[in-house]
Amino acid sequence: MDDIVVRLTGLTRRFGPVRAVDGLDLAVARGTTLALLGPNGAGKTTAISMMLGLTQPDAGTVALFGRTPTEAVRAGRVGAMLQDSGVVPTATVREVVELARALYPRPLATDRILAMAGLADRAGRRLDKLSGGEAQRARFAFALAGAPDLLVLDEPTAAMDVAARQAFWSAIHRYAAEGRTVVFTTHQLHEADEFADRVVVLAAGRVVADGPPAQIRALAGGRTVAFDAAGAAPEGLELLPGVRSVQVRGDRVVLTTDDADATVLALAAGRGFRNLEVSAALEAAFLTLTAIGSEH
């Protein structure tokens, strides 16, 4: 019990008729780096917001370290980077970091925080003079400063460039390696795949898959088969062997399939194709999974 850092039970939140989060059950063990993966509107941010005690659930409970979110936050065990949470103008990076350090009982050293966030050379700069990616790293520094046992990051890398992302994830990796728990949300499968050791896929407010990254990929095993529509109607394609979904994107037909070989063979025997392209895009697995979730 003590090793469960986050426990969500039947968590539900409605916005009007829409169930943003619908009966979410989740237990996160200490030391896990967990990705909450899902398309926009899957309920990730709402779930995070309830997890942190910022939003009250309509039903269900949240326990962090066996306590209410508010208690765990007050005790300084939680650090969070909220989505689009802005920075206050006129304060400097160092001032924000020092503020966070003063608010938490056992903060990290300032130099270490700045180094981890890649802001060592920006300490004296005002927050409103930072680039989008730097501002995001400043918010990361703020979340990190108190050395929280649970670090919650909502879409943490959205504004970062490639180099900043790499530095960011390696900092997260080292931080988690000290036995801390990290929960982050993303709508990019490759981020979940590379940086999490457990992936929970959320669609329409429900968990549609939960496991290590490799298992998530294997679950769907999806590939896409794309070819020119050439004016022909896509009727009947969903009946081909292996096909899970049929999409028409402009002049292209895109089939998501469990068995690309069988699908292509059937196509060749039937209507034929032009400009065929088979790809093992991870995004396909993701789409397959979330499409299942949306059918609920």
Place this chain on the structure above:
Amino acid sequence: MRAYLWFELRRLARDPRLTLFSVLGPVVTYLIFSELAGGSDQLEGVDATVALMVGLAGYGAVAGVLSVGSLVSQERAVGWLSQLRVTPLPPWQAVAAKALVSTLSGVPSVIAVGITGRIQHHVELSAGRWIALLLLMWAGTVPFALLGLAIGYGLAPQLAQPVNFLAFLGLSVLGGLLVPVTYFPDALRHLGHALPTYRYAELGWRSVAGLAPTPSGLGVLTVWTVLFATLAAWAYRRSTAHR
């Protein structure tokens, strides 16, 4: 809470717009208006130049205090206040620090207009009187700080700024901070006497004259303080409940 207080004070000190608005405005206005008043005129029971000094010091103080409220609205909109709520800082301390900082943002105006009065019109008060005046003009901003927080927590930034400005303009003009209510028609003067701005300046006028605050003045200020506090508490709760 001390760390957050310092953080906020440093930010405040670094915002030159606020200083410009709440210090330069009343100082320049005082220089112009006080020249128009005759040297021996009496207003609100004290020399006209002194009455205008107190009124304009209060005008600048209310401007400074209220404008911190619209900053709260922006901080809320960009998510900074939510970010603070996921730190160990208890929310009531965040609000209290904000209220304290906003009352302090009225102080520069009182000092600046006071110094101007001293230099330009040789306003002579004992050291104790100056200090009493400063403390009263500071403490008297509490209802306006609460109004500012009510606006800041209650309204979106696009709305908070104009509402703030209208509240400031209405309260300070009708409360006789710019032009003394003595010059108002009867109905307007009665209205002025019921406003917190008039009763706020009255604290200063009476203190300069060596008089204690009137019970009716304190009563009116208390009623407004309770009203604005209720409004601020309601706006705060609403702003956190629907996120």
